[in-house]
Amino acid sequence: MWPINGASKAKRIKWGAVQNQISWVYMKMLREGNKTLKVYDVNPYVEVYRFYDNLYGLFNQNLDGAGDVWMWLVIGPKKAMVIDTACGLGDLKGLVDEITENMPLVVVNTHGHSDHARGNSQFGTVYCYETLLPKLKEQDEHIWDKYFDEKGNPLWLEFDRNDIPPFKKYEIVGVPDGYVFNLGGDYDVELIFTGGHTNEHVMFLDKKGRFLFAGDNVCSDVTGCGNGGGKYANLSTFSKALTKLVERINEYDYIFPGHFMVNLENHLMFSLLETVNAVINDPNCYDYKITHISGGGGPGRVRMHKFIRGFSTIAYTESGVYVPDEPTI
Ligand SMILES: [Fe+2]
Numbered sequence: 001m002w003p004i005n006g007a008s009k010a011k012r013i014k015w016g017a018v019q020n021q022i023s024w025v026y027m028k029m030l031r032e033g034n035k036t037l038k039v040y041d042v043n044p045y046v047e048v049y050r051f052y053d054n055l056y057g058l059f060n061q062n063l064d065g066a067g068d069v070w071m072w073l074v075i076g077p078k079k080a081m082v083i084d085t086a087c088g089l090g091d092l093k094g095l096v097d098e099i100t101e102n103m104p105l106v107v108v109n110t111h112g113h114s115d116h117a118r119g120n121s122q123f124g125t126v127y128c129y130e131t132l133l134p135k136l137k138e139q140d141e142h143i144w145d146k147y148f149d150e151k152g153n154p155l156w157l158e159f160d161r162n163d164i165p166p167f168k169k170y171e172i173v174g175v176p177d178g179y180v181f182n183l184g185g186d187y188d189v190e191l192i193f194t195g196g197h198t199n200e201h202v203m204f205l206d207k208k209g210r211f212l213f214a215g216d217n218v219c220s221d222v223t224g225c226g227n228g229g230g231k232y233a234n235l236s237t238f239s240k241a242l243t244k245l246v247e248r249i250n251e252y253d254y255i256f257p258g259h260f261m262v263n264l265e266n267h268l269m270f271s272l273l274e275t276v277n278a279v280i281n282d283p284n285c286y287d288y289k290i291t292h293i294s295g296g297g298g299p300g301r302v303r304m305h306k307f308i309r310g311f312s313t314i315a316y317t318e319s320g321v322y323v324p325d326e327p328t329i
Contacts, residue, residue, distance in 0.1 A: 022220070
């Protein structure tokens, strides 16, 4: 992909898989032309966009070759919520404190992948879905090693390793499906279990702002399902969650995913559900098959892709369609 003239201090060395052209143009126009863009001295790696009065998108480059990442900052009446912590590059806590003028924070993760949870350690406490807790507990000071060669040079993104705040142990609190975080007054945000992209994946429904923070289960590049194994990282589990989210469509207007295009209209969920169910009914109904280059440099995976009407594709593997050990339809 040709470089985007972004405002972050870090510069791209190389990408993994080629990215979706339409998403790329969207990101180019946003990053080179959005009038709300601001970069704060406290963290020169993060591009801050103000999408709504109380909703900021904190755009972070991915430290590996996969797609760049959104963190979300929701300002409630009494507390602010940070949704995902990206790769942990630069002073994220200091940045959030400056934007919010030191409001108390509720920090949450949509899932545990390295591009969404490596900044957790900068915050004292992080909330997650209960089954993600043991995985987050495995984090240590080596979580950034894979981004460097044996001489200590960055492999994918040019940045100064000293700008990653040192890892420190932090409190992790697991909460159940349906748990509601109150940001003051009647400002509630609900954790909704979805599975799909990972075994422990959740979304966050901001009931007051009417936003759905979808993590990696909605993506204008590739919506990848069934990563990382486990009972719930599959399309059948995701279909059940999507069915409930479609039933609740009147509770949110816009969708904010963890990568690429954001501020998507809620009716996208109908097309997504339609596509997921088509694959469940016939896993061979895909449009094309492709071997993906791993963003982390590992061996490629063969995935089937099916177009989501008017959007991107859903990508899945043979083992990522049905719930393991449950009868299929
Ligand atoms: Fe991701």
